[in-house]
Amino acid sequence: MKGTNLGELEELILLIVANLYDDAYGLAIKKQIIEKCRRSVSISTVHATLHRLEGKGFLLSKYDDTASASRGGRPKLLFRVTSSGEEALRHSRSLRNDLWSTIPDFVFGKN
Amino acid sequence: MSQSLPPKWIIRLLTRMLDPYKLDGIYGDLLEEYNLKIEQSGRRRANWYFLIASIKMLGHKGLRRKYTPQGTRSRRPVLWYQLKLSTRYIRRNLLFSTVSALGTTFSLIGVILIGFYLSKEFSYDDFFSDQDQIYRVIPVYHNESNDRPMPGAPPALAPLLTGKNPAIAQVARFYISDINSTLGYEETTFVENRVFYADSSFLEILDFPLVSGNRSTALDEPNSVVLSKAYAVKYFGKADVAGELLRFNNDRLLRVTGVIEVPENSHLDIDILMSFSTFIIPFGYTDDMTSWRWNSFFTYVKLHKGSNREALEQFIAGVWESNQDRDRDISIRLQPVADIYLDSEEIYHPYFASHYRTGNLVVLKGLIGAVILILFIAGFNLMNLSSASLTRRGDNLNIARVLGSRPETLFSQFFLESQLLSLGGLALALATIQLFSVEFSTMIGYKIDLLQQGQASFIPLLFLLTVVYTLVPLIQPLLTLSRSSFGKTLVTNQKFGSAKSVVMIFQLVVTAVLLTTTLMVKDQLTYVAEKDLGFEQEQVLVAEVMGTELEEHYSLLRQQLLSNPHVNGVSRSKYALNGKSGGSPLKLETQDDSESFGVAVYESDYDFLEVMKIQLLSGRAFSREIKTDSAQGIILNKKAAILLGLNESNAVGSRVQLLDWEKTVIGVVDDFHYASLHGEVRPLAMVLPFTHTTKVLIKMNPGDLSETVVAIGETWKTALPQVPFDFRFLDSAIDQLYQQDRQFSQLISTFAIIAIAIALMGLYAVSGFLIQLRLKETAIRKVLGASFSSILRLLSERFFLQLMISVLISVPVSYVIASQWLQSFSYALAPSAALILIAILIIITLGTTTILWHSWRVAVLNPSKNLRAE
Numbered sequence: 001m002k003g004t005n006l007g008e009l010e011e012l013i014l015l016i017v018a019n020l021y022d023d024a025y026g027l028a029i030k031k032q033i034i035e036k037c038r039r040s041v042s043i044s045t046v047h048a049t050l051h052r053l054e055g056k057g058f059l060l061s062k063y064d065d066t067a068s069a070s071r072g073g074r075p076k077l078l079f080r081v082t083s084s085g086e087e088a089l090r091h092s093r094s095l096r097n098d099l100w101s102t103i104p105d106f107v108f109g110k111n
Numbered sequence: 112m113s114q115s116l117p118p119k120w121i122i123r124l125l126t127r128m129l130d131p132y133k134l135d136g137i138y139g140d141l142l143e144e145y146n147l148k149i150e151q152s153g154r155r156r157a158n159w160y161f162l163i164a165s166i167k168m169l170g171h172k173g174l175r176r177k178y179t180p181q182g183t184r185s186r187r188p189v190l191w192y193q194l195k196l197s198t199r200y201i202r203r204n205l206l207f208s209t210v211s212a213l214g215t216t217f218s219l220i221g222v223i224l225i226g227f228y229l230s231k232e233f234s235y236d237d238f239f240s241d242q243d244q245i246y247r248v249i250p251v252y253h254n255e256s257n258d259r260p261m262p263g264a265p266p267a268l269a270p271l272l273t274g275k276n277p278a279i280a281q282v283a284r285f286y287i288s289d290i291n292s293t294l295g296y297e298e299t300t301f302v303e304n305r306v307f308y309a310d311s312s313f314l315e316i317l318d319f320p321l322v323s324g325n326r327s328t329a330l331d332e333p334n335s336v337v338l339s340k341a342y343a344v345k346y347f348g349k350a351d352v353a354g355e356l357l358r359f360n361n362d363r364l365l366r367v368t369g370v371i372e373v374p375e376n377s378h379l380d381i382d383i384l385m386s387f388s389t390f391i392i393p394f395g396y397t398d399d400m401t402s403w404r405w406n407s408f409f410t411y412v413k414l415h416k417g418s419n420r421e422a423l424e425q426f427i428a429g430v431w432e433s434n435q436d437r438d439r440d441i442s443i444r445l446q447p448v449a450d451i452y453l454d455s456e457e458i459y460h461p462y463f464a465s466h467y468r469t470g471n472l473v474v475l476k477g478l479i480g481a482v483i484l485i486l487f488i489a490g491f492n493l494m495n496l497s498s499a500s501l502t503r504r505g506d507n508l509n510i511a512r513v514l515g516s517r518p519e520t521l522f523s524q525f526f527l528e529s530q531l532l533s534l535g536g537l538a539l540a541l542a543t544i545q546l547f548s549v550e551f552s553t554m555i556g557y558k559i560d561l562l563q564q565g566q567a568s569f570i571p572l573l574f575l576l577t578v579v580y581t582l583v584p585l586i587q588p589l590l591t592l593s594r595s596s597f598g599k600t601l602v603t604n605q606k607f608g609s610a611k612s613v614v615m616i617f618q619l620v621v622t623a624v625l626l627t628t629t630l631m632v633k634d635q636l637t638y639v640a641e642k643d644l645g646f647e648q649e650q651v652l653v654a655e656v657m658g659t660e661l662e663e664h665y666s667l668l669r670q671q672l673l674s675n676p677h678v679n680g681v682s683r684s685k686y687a688l689n690g691k692s693g694g695s696p697l698k699l700e701t702q703d704d705s706e707s708f709g710v711a712v713y714e715s716d717y718d719f720l721e722v723m724k725i726q727l728l729s730g731r732a733f734s735r736e737i738k739t740d741s742a743q744g745i746i747l748n749k750k751a752a753i754l755l756g757l758n759e760s761n762a763v764g765s766r767v768q769l770l771d772w773e774k775t776v777i778g779v780v781d782d783f784h785y786a787s788l789h790g791e792v793r794p795l796a797m798v799l800p801f802t803h804t805t806k807v808l809i810k811m812n813p814g815d816l817s818e819t820v821v822a823i824g825e826t827w828k829t830a831l832p833q834v835p836f837d838f839r840f841l842d843s844a845i846d847q848l849y850q851q852d853r854q855f856s857q858l859i860s861t862f863a864i865i866a867i868a869i870a871l872m873g874l875y876a877v878s879g880f881l882i883q884l885r886l887k888e889t890a891i892r893k894v895l896g897a898s899f900s901s902i903l904r905l906l907s908e909r910f911f912l913q914l915m916i917s918v919l920i921s922v923p924v925s926y927v928i929a930s931q932w933l934q935s936f937s938y939a940l941a942p943s944a945a946l947i948l949i950a951i952l953i954i955i956t957l958g959t960t961t962i963l964w965h966s967w968r969v970a971v972l973n974p975s976k977n978l979r980a981e
Contacts, residue, residue: 077136
C-alpha cells in the first residue's frame with residue numbers, strides 16, 4: 001500500500017485538477033501552475049506527479065473523444081479527483097487550519 | 112493550426128518506450144506544446160525543446176512501458192549474462208584473477224614509463240621547422256692511424272660558405288664561451304659561466320620560439336643580446352624585456368633584442384645569446400676569426416629543400432682545402448640536427464662535453480630490452496593462468512557444451528573474462544602512475560601528468576595495446592579448447608605440465624638475468640663513486656670568479672686564504688676536473704705536423720698538483736723560482752708521453768710543440784681521471800695559465816664543514832669584496848658526471864623489481880594450481896601410509912627441477928649481458944661471480960619458499976577432508 005500523505009506539488013496539482021473540472025489534462029494543468037504560482041514546471045514532472053497520484057488512488061484518468069489538429073489527432077487524457085483524493089485534500093486543509101489556529105497571537109503579531 | 116511534426120525518431124522512441132495506455136495523452140500534450148513553441152520561437156528551438164521534454168518524460172520510471180519477465184525473448188542481451196558470469200568467476204578465483212590483473216598492471220606501468228622516456232629522448236630538436244634541412248658541419252681529420260670527427264669547425268669556414276653554393280640557404284656559427292663574465296641590471300649582478308655567441312642568421316636556422324623581438328634582426332647589431340625566457344625573468348622579473356639594457360663585464364652595455372623560449376628537448380641549452388659581432392677573442396688566445404685550426408665553433412647550415420647532401424659535403428671540404436693555411440687531410444660530414452642528441456657518441460670531445468646535451472643509446476636499448484622481457488614474463492603468466500583456469504573448469508565447460516553452448520559463446524565468455532581483468536589492470540596502472548607521478552617523473556626525467564591533454568591522448572592507443580596484448584597469450588589455450596572433444600577433460604594434468612615447464616623456466620631465467628644486471632649496475636656505480644681518481648676530490652671547494660678580477664687580485668687572495676687555519680692549500684685553474692678541458696695538437700719538435708695528436712690542455716697554476724694530490728711520476732711540478740716555466744714548462748700525463756713515443760722516465764727534458772709553442776717537458780704525472788670514467792683517460796698537457804683562469808681551488812683542512820666554509824667565505828670577503836663567493840664542492844661536481852647512470856640504475860632496478868614480482872606471482876599461482884590438482888592423489892597416498900616428507904618431495908620435485916634448470920641457464924646469460932653493459936665504462940669492474948651468485952640465491956630462496964608453502968599446505972591436510980566430498 002502506498003503512502004497517502006501529500007507532497008506540496010501533489011497537493012497543488014490535485015487542487016488544480018479539481019478546479020479545472022472537465023478539462024484537467026497534462027498541458028492545461030501545467031499552464032495553471034505557471035499562471036497561478038509563477039513557477040516553472042516541465043510537462044514531464046506534471047505527468048510523473050499525475051501518475052503518482054493515480055497510483056495513490058487520488059485520481060482517475062480517462063480519455064476524452066475529441067481530437068484536435070494541434071495534438072496530432074491524439075485524444076486528451078483527462079483526470080478527475082476521486083473521493084479518497086477529496087478526503088486527502090480535506091484532511092490536509094483541516095490539519096493546516098488546526099495548526100494555524102493554535103499559533104499563539106504574539107508569534108506572528110496581530111492581524 | 113499548423114500540423115508540423117517533430118523529428119520522427121523521437122516519436123518512434125516515445126512510442127516504443129512509453130506506457131501504451133498513457134502514450135496518447137502524453138504524446139498529445141507534448142505535440143500541443145511543440146506547436147506552441149514553433150509559433151513562439153521557431154522550429155529549431157521547438158525541436159530541441161521537444162527532444163529535451165521527451166527525454167525527461169522517459170526519465171520517469173512510472174511513465175515507461177513495463178516489461179514482464181515472461182515471454183520468449185529475454186530482454187537482456189547475452190553479453191549481460193556473460194558479464195555476470197565473468198565477474199562471478201573472477202570473484203571466486205580471486206588469486207588467479209589478482210595475479211593476472213596485477214601482472215598486466217606492472218607490465219603496463221613499465222610500458223607507459225618507457226613510452227614516456229622514449230618519446231622524450233626521440234623528441235629532441237623536433238620543434239625546429241624544416242629540421243630535415245638543418246645540419247651541423249662535422250669536420251673529420253684523417254691521419255694515418257685514425258679518423259677524428261669534431262663537433263666544432265674553425266671560424267673561417269662559415270663566411271666562405273655563405274652564398275657560394277645554391278644548395279645552402281643559410282650558415283651560422285655558434286660559439287660557447289665558458290669564461291666567466293658578469294651581467295648586471297640596476298643593482299643585480301650575476302657571474303655567468305656560459306655565454307653563447309651566434310651569427311645573425313642563427314635564429315632563422317634554429318628557430319627557437321620567440322617571445323619577443325625579431326628573429327632575423329635580433330643578432331645583427333654589435334652589443335645585442337637575446338635572453339631565454341627564464342633568464343629574462345632572472346634579470347628583469349618579466350619576460351617581455353626587448354629594448355632593455357644590460358651591463359656586460361661592467362664595461363659595456365648590451366641591448367636586449369629578443370627573448371626566446373628554449374624547450375627542454377633542445378640539444379642547445381641557451382640562456383644568454385649574443386650577436387657574433389659582440390664577440391671579443393679571449394685574452395691569451397692566439398687565433399682570430401680567420402683561423403683554420405680553432406675548432407670551437409658549431410657551424411649550422413640550412414639547405415634548400417631537395418639539395419644533395421653528399422655533394423655539399425664535398426663542396427665544403429673543397430672550400431676548406433683550398434683556403435686552409437696548412438695541409439691537413441680532412442673531409443666533411445653533415446650531421447642532421449635531429450641526430451645530434453642521440454647520435455653524437457662518435458664525435459665526443461671533452462671540450463664540448465657540457466656544451467650541448469647528448470643522450471645515451473646504450474641506456475635506451477637496455478630499457479627497451481627490459482620492458483620487452485617484462486611483457487614476455489607477464490604474457491606467459493597470462494597464458495599459464497588461462498590454461499590453468501581452463502583445466503580447472505574442464506567439467507564445467509563440457510557440461511556447457513553438452514547443453515548446447517556453441518564454441519563461439521564459450522570463446523567470447525573466456526575472452527570477456529580476460530579482458531575484464533586486463534582492463535582492470537590498465538586502470539590500476541594508470542591510477543598508479545598518476546598517483547606517483549612525482550616519483551616517476553624524477554625517475555625518467557620527464558614530467559608526467561596523465562590529466563594533461565597531450566599525455567592523455569595516448570590512452571586509447573594503450574587501451575588497444577592492452578586488448579591485443581592480453582589476447583595473444585589466450586590463443587594457445589583457446590585452440591586447445593576448440594580442438595578438444597566432448598567427454599575428455601580438456602587439458603590433462605600431464606600435458607599442462609610439460610608445455611608450461613618451458614615457459615616457467617624462461618620466466619625464471621629472465622628474472623634472474625634482470626636481477627643480476629641490476630645488482631651489477633649498482634655495483635659499478637658504487638665502484639665509480641669510490642674509485643681512486645688519481646687525485647683527491649674530497650674537501651675541495653671550487654670557487655667561480657671572473658677572469659680579469661682574478662688576474663688582478665689572485666696573489667692577495669691566495670695569501671689571505673692561506674693564512675686562514677681552515678685552508679690547506681690554494682691553486683687556480685681554468686678547468687676543474689669535471690670533464691672539461693681545452694684542446695690542442697701536440698708533437699715532438701722533431702716530428703712532422705701530420706704526426707701530431709690532440710691533447711687536452713689544462714691551464715693550471717703553481718701548486719695545482721700539490722693541492723689536488725696528483726702524483727708526479729718523474730720530473731717536477733711548476734715552480735715560482737724557475738722563471739722559464741711560465742713560457743716553456745709543460746707537464747704531460749703518462750698517456751701523452753707514451754703517445755709521443757716516450758715513457759714516464761725518459762720524457763723529462765724532451766722538446767715538444769704544443770700548437771705553436773715550443774715547450775720543454777718538466778714532469779710526467781700519473782693518468783688522473785679529469786673526465787668521466789666512461790672514457791679512458793686521454794692524453795693531457797698541463798701548462799701555466801696563459802689565458803684568464805676562472806676557478807680557484809681551495810683545499811680545506813678536515814673539520815666541521817659548514818664552519819670551514821663560513822670561515823673561508825669571510826676571508827674571501829675581506830680579500831675580494833667586489834666578487835661574490837660562488838662555490839661548489841668538487842666531489843659533488845664530479846658526481847654530476849654520473850647522473851645519467853644513476854637514472855639508468857634507478858629505472859633498471861624498478862623494472863627488475865617489477866619482473867621479479869610478476870614472475871613470482873605467476874609461480875605462486877601456477878604451482879599452487881598444479882598442486883591443488885593432486886589433492887586427491889596425496890590424500891590417498893597419505894591414507895596408504897606415505898610420510899609427510901615423501902609427499903613434500905613428491906609435490907615439489909618438479910618445480911625444483913625447473914628452478915635448477917633456470918639457474919643453470921641464467922648464469923651464462925647474465926654474465927654475457929652484464930659484461931656488455933660494463934663495456935661502456937672504460938674503467939669497469941669485471942662481471943662478478945659473487946653478484947651472479949647472490950642474484951641466483953635470491954631467486955632460489957623466493958622460488959623455494961613459494962613452492963614449499965604450497966606443498967606444505969597440501970601435505971599437512973587431513974586426507975579425510977579431501978576424500979570426503981565425492
